[in-house]
Each structure stands twice: as C-alpha cells, then as structure tokens.
Amino acid sequence: GIIDIEPRTGILYINGSLDWETQQVHKLQVESLDESGERVKGPYAVTIHVEDINDNPPEFNQTKYYGVVRQNSRPGKPFMYVHATDRDDPTTLHAQLSYSILHHFPNPYAEMLFQIDNATGAISPSSSYLDPQKQDNFILVVSVKDMAGTTANAFTSSVDVSITVKESLWKAPPTIYIKENSTQVHPVNISKVQSNEPDVIYGIFEKEKLPRLPFSISENGDIYVTQPLDREEKDAYTFYVVSKDNTGELVEKPLQIHIIVEDINDNPPVCQQDLTIIEVQENEKGGSNIGTVFATDMDEEGSLNSRLHFQIQSQEPEFPANNLFYIQQDTGTLQLTGRSLSKRESAKYFLKVLVTDPQFETICNVEVHVIDINDQIPIFNNSDYGSVTLAEDIPIGSLILEIEATDGDEPATGSSLIIYQVKEGDPNNTFIIETDSETNRGFIRINKALDFETMPVYNLVINATNPEPLVEGVKYNSSSLTKLKVSVTNVDEPPAFRTPFYETEVSEDIPVNTLVMTVEAYDPEGDSVRYSLEGDVRKWLRIDSATGQVYTASPLDRETEEIYRIKVVVSELTQKSEALLTLHLHDVNDNYPQIATDYPAFFCYPVSGGERTLIQATDADEQFFYSKFTFSLADDMNARNNWEISKFNATHAYLSLKHANFEEKVYDVPIILNDNGKPPLENKVNLKVSICKCSSENSCFIEIDRQHSWPTAGQAIGILLAVLIIIGAILAGVFFHMRYKEKKEKSHPKDAKDNAELNRLT
Secondary structure, X not given: OOEEEOOOOOOEEEOOOOOOOOOOEXXXXXXXXXXXXXXXXXXXXXXXXXXXXXXOOOEEOOOEEEEEEEOOOOOOOXXXXXXXXXXXXXXXXXXXXXXXXXXXXXOOOOXXXXXXXXXXXXXXXXXXXXXXXXXXXXXXXXXXXOHHHOOOOOOEEXXXXXXXXXXXXXXXXXXXXXEOOOOOOOXXXXXXXXXXXXXXXXXXXXXXXXXXXXXXXXXXXXXXXXXXXXXXXXXXXXXXXXXXXXXXXXXXXXXXXXXXXXXOOOOOOEEOOOEEEEEEEOOOOOOOEEEEOOEEOOOOOOOHHHOOEEEEEEXXXXXXXXXXXEEOOOOOEEEEOXXXXXXXXXOXXXXXXXXXXXXXXXXXXXXXXXXXXXXXXXXXXXXXXXXXXXXXXXXOOOEEEEEEEEOOOOOOXXXXXXXXXXXXOOOOOOEEEEEOOOOOEEEEEEOOOOOOOOOOEEEEEEEEEOOOOOOOOOOXXXXXXXXXXXXXXXXXXXXXXXXOEXXXXXXXXXXXXXXXXXXXXXXXXXXXXXEEEEOXXXXXXXXXXXXXEEEXXXXXXXXXXXXXXXXXXXXXXXXXXXXXXXXXXXXXXXXXXXXXXXXXXXXXOOOOOOOEEEEEEEOOXXXXXXXXXXXXXXXXXXXXXXXXXXXXXXXXXXXXEOOOOOOOOEEEEEEEEEOOOOOOOEEEEEEEEEEEOEOOXXXXXXXXXXXXXXOOHHHHHHHHHHHHHHHHHHHHHHHHHHHHHHHHHHHOOOOHHHHHHHHHHO
C-alpha cells in the first residue's frame, strides 16, 4: 500500500515514505484493463530502486570500552579497537565512518598520549611516556562520524574508553651472577625476559666483539649460559636482548643484560720471581725490614680466595742460629729477628718461604746476601805528590798524573769504590779526575785550557771518598787527602780578536773617511798589537793600525759588489791572527736608467703606420717589485710627429709609428727615462730604430757591398810581408838542423837510416 497507481492515467504515486533500510527495491506488476475488467495489455514489470539518504547516525557496538596497555609499549602498535556501524548504504559516504579522540582525561600533558586510526578504530600509544607510577588510568572520549567526517552536517556518536596502564613486562633482569667453572650440564637457564606483545622473536647481540658469546635465548625469552665460564679469562659480560616482529622490526627498545662471573678458589699462589735476592748490610739492626717476598693469586682480588699467608719453612745455613729471619704472614715482609748479620759468619742465606691461600700452597725461594758495610775510609799511598810543570798550551784531555788510594772494604762494592775530587785550589774546574773502577787508580786530566797570565800556579788538595755512606762513627780524615802543585809555564801565544768575525751595514753613498767599525784584539802576553787589512781588492777600506778603526778609503758601489768581505789581521812581534770583516752595502739611487739593448728595435720596410715594438728600461740600482719607470719622448717636434710611446707595464713600453712615410734607414729616437727613485733620476737616451727589409722569418737584414770584401793595398802588403817572414823562419830552421847533422857525422859514421832522415827533412 506504499505505492499506488491512478487507474485512469496510469500514474504511479507514493502513499507513504520509502525506507532504504527497510526495503531497497520494490518490484511491481502493472496491467491495463477494459471496462469489463478484461486485461488489455500486460502485465508489465516495474522495478523501483530506493536511493539512500543519510538518515541514520553511526552506533558503537558497546556503550563503554575497556583496554589495557603496558608501559613502554611501542608507539603506533594497537592494543585495542572500537567499532561502530551505520545502517545507511555502505556503498556511499553515508555509511563511511571516521574515528577520532575528542578528549583525554586526565590531560596534564603537552601532547596526546594515545592515538586512533580514523578508519579502523585501532587505539595505540602515541609516545613512550606512559608510566603507571605516575598515572595508571585514562578515559578517552572517542567520536565517530559518518560521511567520512568530511562534512559539517555529518552524524556523530561518541563513547568512553577506559584504559589501564600496567607495568611493562619488557624489562631487564637484575645483574646475573654465575659461578665460574660450573660442573652443571649446559646450557643452563639463568634468566628470562618477556615482551609486552605476543608472538615476538627474541634475539641476542653483543656489546663487545668476542670470539664466541657463551649465551643464547629461546623463543620463549629464556636466557641460557651455554658453557662453563672462567673468571680469570673474563670476569664480566654485557650483551643486549631484542624483540622483533615477523618483519624483523624492533618491537621494544633493546634490554642490556649484565653478567658477573663469581670467583671460586681455583688458582694457587705464584711467586713473582723464581728466586728473590735480598741484600742486607752487616750493621742492620734486629727488627729492620730487609725486603719483601712477592707472590700473586689470579683469583678475585680482595677476596678470601686470593688472600695469601707467608711462612718461613727453612733456613740454610742454620748458623749462628736457625731463626735469624722473620716474615710477616700477611705482607711477606722479611725482618731480622734479633742480631745483626756478619759476612764472616756467612755471606749468603737460603730461605724457603711457604705461601698459601685457603686451598693451595707454593714454595718461594729467597737468597739473602750479606753486604759488607762501609767502615773503612780510603787512604792515599802518598800524602803529597809534589809538583808538576805544564805548558799553558797543553791540550784539553791530556793526562798529567796518576794517583792512588786504597780501601779495606769488600772489593767491587760501593763501600770500596773510590771517587777522587779536587777539594781546594781549582775554582774554575780546570782539572778533572777519572777513576778506574777495577784498580781504583785516579787519572788527573786537563778539563779546561790553562792560562799562565790568569793562573800561573795551582795548589791542589785532592780527597778520596766512597759512593756508599760511611757507617755511624766513622769519618773521613787527613789520610783521605793528598796535595799536588801544578806550575804553568808561559807560551808565546798569538794575539786574539774579541770576536771571530765582524759584520756591519752601510749605505753605498757614505763619504770617504767615514768610520765603518772598530775591531778589537789583544795579546795574551800583553804585547802591543797592530792591525792591517788583507784582500781589500777594491781598495774601499783602510784601518788605523793602532786603534783598529776601519774607515772608507774610496767611494763604495753596491752595483759592483753588494757584500764585501775582507780579512782583518792583528799581529805582534812574531805571530798574527785573522778575523773576517763583512760589509753589507745598502743601495742608493745613483744610476741613471737605460734602454735594454738585448734586442735591437726595428720595423719591416715598407711600414703601414701603427706598428709598434716593445722596449725595456733597466737600471743598475737595486730593483724592487714595486720599481716603476716612466717613458716619454723628448721635447722634439720631429720625434713627436713621427713616434709615439705608450706604457705597457712598470718596466716596458710600446714605441709606435705615427704614419707610414718612413725611409729605409736607421732613426735616432730621443726618449726620456725616469726611474722614479729617491731621489728620481732622469736620463735622455737616443734609441736607434731600424726601418729595414725583413726576411721571411721577420728579421731585419742589411746587404753588404761586395767591394768591402776585398782588402786594401796596405792590407795586402802586410799580408805578403807576414808570409815571407814565416817562410824565412822555416828555411833558417832547416839550415841550422843540417849544420848540426854535419857536425854529428864527423864523430859518428853515417848509415842508410841517417841519409833517409836527412833527405826527408830536406
């Protein structure tokens, strides 16, 4: 009865509202009848499709939701879902739902701690800040909209979601302690970890690179040690446990696992040395510490397993008593028990020391050497070695005397070794005494040069001591002293300069007779000295023979020689000495600039005008990188009409032709050069410029007249006379040689060989 038809017109009409949610399609049979009720046409099928409108709000399938999330759960990983439905057509926007979180209680946070997937309704943490100790319960108001939430007139529903935050299951266990060298069957379970999420894959990776990590983890999170551990090899392990999903992505942050290997007493004490040698002086008193026996234990330091006890097991020899030594049981320190030792009774003692820990024991061998004490002083064989005379020029290191003292202490020890020293009479350490450690002889040598004028006589007092201190009550006396007088004879020595060389700087333009410097020398014997110069090839200097003052003797020229070196000679009656004098000349601007003539200037004939050639200025004065020359034509009308100069750089300029009307000849071009120095110097030069025919290589050439290649009459006569003189000299030589042969033949018979030689010579 919802759909009806007008009998006369056939118009279909609706008697009530259509509801898509009740029936989406209406199928009708329509026929036409005549007045008698007989069918005229039909029946015809009419199908009416009802189009949906958004007339149903979305509805949640629960009035309130409850969820549980673990602390440190992975952000973005859903832990619960909300679900809503809409009765409208699911193929249209009317039934497309969009979820969102409207409110978050409590909300003291800068950002939402939870998020929802707007399509699926999956709720997940948005961060890892969840902490049940601070807040363990949250209420979320979750909203759902139809029309995919894209329009303002969409239907909306909301629901409360109660979330409880529980402590994370994924946490590192406390430090794990494992006893070393365990005899259990391995692997042994030592701990367990559990992820907040199901169906994860557990794994281990190392914090430090090891040949093999002796730990593993099962699929349930059980951690195992796979083999016995040795604390002495490694006392601690650190590694990480991870949880991954089936794609290999980390689910939670890695957990650090720390393993401590507990010690057991499995190592015996070890002596630090195979044989411990201790030296004891004879005068050591009872109770004195004489040394320490060192032993180690590889078990844990500071534990009872490594605590050592020391005990003397035996002493050899047992003379004069069998308990001469005592050892502190905890430190291993050896002491004398009562009396001092005597080397005459025994030079050595052999001890066996028993070292034990709670389970093991070791024997350490100790050898005690009794050392002679320094109770004897050195005694000189001679209390006075008289005098020696030395020339003042004796070389350094020369041996002048051997001395000897004796010592009654044990040989080859610090108590008997003798050290000789000059105690008095040598304030400048002119002498040194060396000791032969095997014979204890002393060798007095020259340590510094002697000087008769400064110290003609040395009265030396020499003492002899030991490197080891003397025992209490024994002191050095006059027996350990000896005397020696050293007389120095005078040697005529050459005069000496105060310094080995002299150096100064002067300007090259200083006037003649200017004082350059003063050299100073002296004669060790006090004789007067005189000065002179050698090697002054330029004759630039002179020296006052009495005072050593050096003056300029003629003008200096830096361009001739920039660094001038000569010798200064000082002499007395029989000897002399030399020193080097170096003069550095500073440049002044005293040379006029010139045109460099390395390459002649020329232009190829005929010229067309505008050609140019490069010319260079030079100066004998010192050139700096900032030196600049100025080029200009002389104030000459002819020159200015024919030529033109333009600057190229600081030292070069272009000379150009101003027209093409030049003859084939050499021109003099007057050029003014200025060096812009201090003071500036200007020079007028005539530059010869050739206008000439050029070869194919663009080089200038000049034909030479053939008439100039013939000699003049005077030259011809000179050449003829020279030729005649040479011929005459040759004939004279032949004549004198023949005369000599004739004289020789008179005293010696002639043979065929002589005749042949004479014929060849003739």
